[in-house]
Amino acid sequence: MITIKTTDRYNITAFRSFMTIILSLVAGLGVISIIFLMAGVNPLHAISEIFSGSFGSIYGFKETLTKAIPLILIGAGLTLAFRAKFWNIGAEGQLLMGAIFATWVGLTFGELLPPYFIVPLIFLAGFIGGGLWGIIPAILKIKYSINEVISTLMLNYICAELLTMLIVGPWKGKTRFGFPGTNNLPDSAILGLIPGSRIHYATLILAILCAIVLCVVIYKTRFGYEARVVGENPDAGKYAGINFLKTSLILMAISGGLAGLAGVGEVAGIHHYLGYPASVSSGYGFTAIIVAWLAKLNPLFTIISGIFFAGILVGGDAIQISLGLPAATVEIVNGTLLIFLIMGDYFLNHKITLQFSHT
Template sequence: MGLIAGGIAIIFTRTNPLTVYHAILVGAFGSTYNFSETLVAAIPLILISAGLLLAFKMKFWNIGAYGQYIIGAMCSSYIALHVSQQSSSVLVLSLMVLAGLIGGAVWATISALLKLFWEVNEVISTLLLNYIALYILDFFMHGPWRDPASHGFPLSKPFPACAQLPILLHRTRIHLGLVFGVIATIVIYILIKKTRFGYENEVIGENPTAAKYAGINVFRNTLIAAGISGGLAGLAGMAQVSGIIHMIQMEINADYGYTAIIVSWLGALNPIASFFVAIILGGLEAGGYQIQMTMNVPFGIVGVIESSILFALLGGELFKTHKLVLRRKKSHRQIQ
């Protein structure tokens, strides 16, 4: 369904949807290198969606992964830009990971606290914090962090080698972030399925009154869940600047924060499923760049396809629980 809707959009670009889909497929999975690019795009999606689904499970609607990603990237960049070339790589990267986690977590916790103390709707607060994060980044990129050698472009100095995540596979861009992603997926899986926290998390999400009644500490659990989801988004930001971009700039692909929302829903809030969905959508992203270059189809079409799939999924949910009954209008009238 989603693909058909996406196809209609593609027709407006005066190309054959099937050729485009074929090109995306080839671009995503056609060769080892293409597939490696798919994984590169999947890394942030895996990390962010793993965290988001934890928050979504307790019905904390964190849609601020975008901002948490930016803040995480900035906190780790701060470290990267303030270490000397000769520092220990392990130490620097560990600090950057920590900074990314904490930065994102703090950003998400703000919304959680607003919700817990003043019942501010987290959808609104996380969304607004996205813009605040973006403008903070804007300030730093046009101010203190701009590399004098960048000819006025909002780019920082490149990160020293010790602040770059090592590449896992030669001649690809797959970096250590993939390992973070796998670990995050496993940890979140265990957290949800096996632990007390996961159980409490689910009870809060399904019935907050029952959670209070059972003596579950809603305050603490909300903070933790929001913190973890923000932390992982922050880590994704760190992985992107440290593993791919190797500097901080205005464009750090924070849109992954929104795409990851789609990932966690397509994955039915299951960490393992989300992991694979992230790879598929990563393929869509990677393939999308390909079609933009080779077929002159705008990259935006990828967003259209992604959203169409999500709508098809949400619409499909309805038919899982309801039966569609087609009835002729005439029978509505009484038989006299």
């Protein structure tokens, strides 16, 4: 007789934690290989194409860094929200709201102000836009106990329709030849690129700074401590007199605000105008959920996990072209890896032993 015995593990080392993540990712890639096989594609070829497409060439790596910018920004913000067990699934909408605010400021004041003034202003506008869109679900959750998963998701749909309403209606640009979209932002509001790439460095630096600062906030400040208590032990938090509404409002303003910054980067760094929601963001708000999870909810690590998942996005585009796989492939890869990451947590937190006995 073989019996499986599980016991809780209390001494979790950083090394064990790291190895669990690696093994989870490898196991996930194993399952993805099976899916590739069933789709009639050689899995080894497909997976090596993904990683060589994103990390194997200078061009690929530049694209990877470009896509890592929104993922790091949003992922870092999500670590804060998720630590407080505030399940913000609405980063996509918060990104779009940031893009809307930034576009408005850019189009309205861009001609009048010099770049060193307008660029900080559009970032501020984006942060405010995303932050405001983020605190709505916080108010709904704390004041009216409305489940934040549903409210943030609904706000995604609402924001996407709102944006479309603007670009086909009042904001429709004269230079777009009848296609929906605003006019181009004035040159002063357009972010500089690292030559020969699409990396808008101002946002990249901002993203890395945000990840570092947020790490300090979570681990070294009273607010960060309170956010963690709200998530881990709400009852203790109530006794300790933590103001849940205030804490949730601040953390969602930050989480939404960072997503808003990502929206600014996409509009002012990449597209230079506000177009359809699906072109402003290719699902960064959802991919960033996995980025945050892979980073073990530590904002600093989102720099690495953001680059990793940006690589999968870029590599996914590459195999779409070279192997004729559908766009949905990236979603399969992301979903599968997320499942294996959360499953891996069980093996990290539990010790599993097989016991052999004669019966």
